[in-house]
Amino acid sequence: xxxxxxxxxxxxxxxxxxxxxxxxxxxxxxxxxxxxxxxxxxxxxxxxxxxxxxxxxxxxxxxxxxxxxxxxxxxxxxxxxxxxxxxxxxxxxxxxxxxxxxxxxxxxxxxxxxxxxxxxxxxxxxxxxxxxxxxxxxxxxxxxxxxxxxxxxxxxxxxxxxxxxxxxxxxxxxxxxxxxxxxxxxx
Amino acid sequence: xxxxxxxxxxxxxxxxxxxxxxxxxxxxxxxxxxxxxxxxxxxxxxxxxxxxxxxxxxxxxxxxxxxxxxxxxxxxxxxxxxxxxxxxxxxxxxxxxxxxxxxxxxxxxxxxxxxxxxxxxxxxxxxxxxxxxxxxxxxxxxxxxxxxxxxxxxxxxxxxxxxxxxxxxxxxxxxxxxxxxxxxxxxxxxxxxxxxxxxxxxxxxxxxxxxxxxxxxxxxxxxxxxxxxxxxxxxxxxxxxxxxxxxxxxxxxxxxxxxxxxxxxxxxxxxxxxxxxxxxxxxxxxxxxxxxxxxxxxxxxxxxxxxxxxxxxxxxxxxxxxxxxxxxxxxxxxxxxxxxxxxxxxxxxxxxxxxxxxxxxxxxxxxxxxxxxxxxxxxxxxxxxxxxxxxxxxxxxxxxxxxxxxxxxxxxxxxxxxxxxxxxxxxxxxxxxxxxxxxxxxxxxxxxxxxxxxxxxxxxxxxxxxxxxxxxxxxxxxxxxxxxxxxxxxxxxxxx
Numbered sequence: 174x175x176x177x178x179x180x181x182x183x184x185x186x187x188x189x190x191x192x193x194x195x196x197x198x199x200x201x202x203x204x205x206x207x208x209x210x211x212x213x214x215x216x217x218x219x220x221x222x223x224x225x226x227x228x229x230x231x232x233x234x235x236x237x238x239x240x241x242x243x244x245x246x247x248x249x250x251x252x253x254x255x256x257x258x259x260x261x262x263x264x265x266x267x268x269x270x271x272x273x274x275x276x277x278x279x280x281x282x283x284x285x286x287x288x289x290x291x292x293x294x295x296x297x298x299x300x301x302x303x304x305x306x307x308x309x310x311x312x313x314x315x316x317x318x319x320x321x322x323x324x325x326x327x328x329x330x331x332x333x334x335x336x337x338x339x340x341x342x343x344x345x346x347x348x349x350x351x352x353x354x355x356x357x358x359x360x
Numbered sequence: 361x362x363x364x365x366x367x368x369x370x371x372x373x374x375x376x377x378x379x380x381x382x383x384x385x386x387x388x389x390x391x392x393x394x395x396x397x398x399x400x401x402x403x404x405x406x407x408x409x410x411x412x413x414x415x416x417x418x419x420x421x422x423x424x425x426x427x428x429x430x431x432x433x434x435x436x437x438x439x440x441x442x443x444x445x446x447x448x449x450x451x452x453x454x455x456x457x458x459x460x461x462x463x464x465x466x467x468x469x470x471x472x473x474x475x476x477x478x479x480x481x482x483x484x485x486x487x488x489x490x491x492x493x494x495x496x497x498x499x500x501x502x503x504x505x506x507x508x509x510x511x512x513x514x515x516x517x518x519x520x521x522x523x524x525x526x527x528x529x530x531x532x533x534x535x536x537x538x539x540x541x542x543x544x545x546x547x548x549x550x551x552x553x554x555x556x557x558x559x560x561x562x563x564x565x566x567x568x569x570x571x572x573x574x575x576x577x578x579x580x581x582x583x584x585x586x587x588x589x590x591x592x593x594x595x596x597x598x599x600x601x602x603x604x605x606x607x608x609x610x611x612x613x614x615x616x617x618x619x620x621x622x623x624x625x626x627x628x629x630x631x632x633x634x635x636x637x638x639x640x641x642x643x644x645x646x647x648x649x650x651x652x653x654x655x656x657x658x659x660x661x662x663x664x665x666x667x668x669x670x671x672x673x674x675x676x677x678x679x680x681x682x683x684x685x686x687x688x689x690x691x692x693x694x695x696x697x698x699x700x701x702x703x704x705x706x707x708x709x710x711x712x713x714x715x716x717x718x719x720x721x722x723x724x725x726x727x728x729x730x731x732x733x734x735x736x737x738x739x740x741x742x743x744x745x746x747x748x749x750x751x752x753x754x755x756x757x758x759x760x761x762x763x764x765x766x767x768x769x770x771x772x773x774x775x776x777x778x779x780x781x782x783x784x785x786x787x788x789x790x791x792x793x794x795x796x797x798x799x800x801x802x803x804x805x806x807x808x809x810x811x812x813x814x815x816x817x818x819x820x821x822x823x824x825x826x827x828x829x830x831x832x833x834x835x836x837x838x839x840x841x842x843x844x845x846x847x848x849x850x851x852x853x854x855x856x
Contacts, residue, residue, distance in 0.1 A: 235806070247531075250531065290773055290776065310582065310752035
């Protein structure tokens with residue numbers, strides 16, 4: 174999914190070079206995705222009871238409406254994509270090529286945080302998330318020093334300096350339950 | 361007189377040291393959030409929603425209102441100084457503001473934006489004060505069919521008018537509505553789309569969706585696509601307006617306010633149309649050398665008008681939120697979520713059942729506006745320093761706060777995985793130019809609209825004709841149809 178797929182020769186509206194607008198194939202895929210969501214909603218709606226009581230409108234009514242409208246929208250999106258691309262499309266900001274390695278770093282940070290927060294506690298888990306995410310963003314920005322041990326150390330320290338006070342403010346002053354490594358409420 | 365008494369009582373509540381402090385912290389935080397790229401007021405409020413568990417309702421609503429307001433002031437600073445257009449609300453400001461900044465008049469642009477915001481915000485607050493109780497009195501008479509049509513109106517405006525494409529707007533809206541279906545049906549108690557997962561029985565929390573769609577998606581998007589984007593910043597200079605600047609700004613502020621306020625009052629969201637209309641009006645009314653400045657050196661009217669229109673709209677949008685319980689933007693949708701956390705459903709009864717809260721909130725708007733003027737005129741240099749925070753550290757830091765918001769709400773690690781998934785959806789939506797506001801508004805308003813619709817059809821004894829038989833509801837149907845057609849014509853006219 175890195176670069177816009179090659180365009181049909183008949184396609185005029187999207188033929189400008191190095192445009193960040195996703196290609197026809199990706200647009201079709203998104204439209205198909207919407208159709209898939211609609212199908213999923215319809216499938217789920219089958220198991221919702223339709224007992225309407227007095228009103229004639231039961232709990233399965235809105236799910237069916239959503240499924241039908243999304244099916245229509247998905248169909249229209251596919252049609253738009255196949256006939257010259259989505260209409261009135263604004264050029265998305267940023268580069269044409271996606272930097273997947275940077276996204277992997279950020280994703281790793283987020284997912285590890287989700288997996289480890291109850292075991293490591295908020296402060297350490299969030300620091301880990303910060304360190305990994307900042308590493309990815311530094312690499313995305315092409316910072317040469319991103320890999321240096323000193324940068325890692327600085328990021329580790331910064332991460333602790335953000336997450337520890339956040340943890341204390343929220344748990345001590347605002348009495349919000351956040352998981353700790355110990356039961357002291359400070360770590 | 362009754363209103364004045366109520367307002368005075370509101371001031372008495374709002375002016376206690378504790379509440380003043382909440383207002384100040386809210387305004388400061390809001391300005392910071394507005395200045396910083398990557399987080400907007402909706403995310404900021406969403407991330408802080410867990411505090412509703414502990415902080416008393418009046419204090420937290422004053423705090424959230426401060427953030428809501430402050431972000432508008434902060435946003436204009438960034439759009440004038442940075443050469444990248446930020447949120448849609450300040451895009452029009454950026455057009456002329458940026459040109460002014462490039463020709464060395466950033467100080468005047470910042471000043472006219474801040475003072476204009478103050479004037480428009482204050483006038484619109486007066487309008488809220490005077491008209492909200494009247495609207496509430498009127499709204500008591502509305503039944504489920506009218507409510508449902510009002511919500512349809514809100515859906516239509518949010519999804520069809522905002523953004524460029526109706527198909528993509530509708531897709532976003534119905535994804536939001538479908539997400540709102542997840543969980544236990546509030547009327548019959550039937551489980552919908554839970555897949556047997558206990559975590560989903562309560563539905564998906566709005567915090568999760570707002571934080572995922574805006575904050576997490578923003579960070580992921582920045583990593584994927586914006587690593588190499590370089591922001592260039594204009595030189596600031598002294599924040600000062602000459603006598604001529606004042607002479608040109610004052611009428612523009614007033615015109616902007618007059619255009620923005622009515623747009624905020626009706627449940628038809630978005631600041632795009634009023635700001636754009638104000639810009640078009642200023643351009644048309646300018647004469648001689650002033651007219652030549654538009655699009656070249658930057659005309660001060662082109663900043664003053666739209667900025668005032670923006671703030672007037674945003675402030676007046678509190679009327680539909682407080683009196684009808686209908687949010688018309690991301691932030692007001694999240695604010696509605698905050699009310700719901702306290703078990704309060706904004707609507708016509710709010711003015712009688714929670715009079716203290718409402719009037720303290722309105723009083724705090726006056727106070728907040730004044731605070732923001734002070735925070736933004738003499739201290740603007742301080743806020744601009746925030747733009748020096750390097751992006752990698754800023755975005756990674758946002759993730760820590762996102763975790764607090766998402767985890768603090770329900771203490772469930774499952775939510776953090778869900779947050780990531782919603783973040784991915786947000787990246788996709790941004791890349792393919794789907795508007796995100798309809799998702800949030802649809803999700804919050806969907807269950808309410810569904811309940812009204814089912815009640816309405818019950819009243820009609822199973823007949824859908826009930827929506828056509830009641831004059832008010834029929835009028836609303838006609839308005840919905842007009843909303844779908846008229847703005848397109850207006851926009852087309854404004855462009856020429």
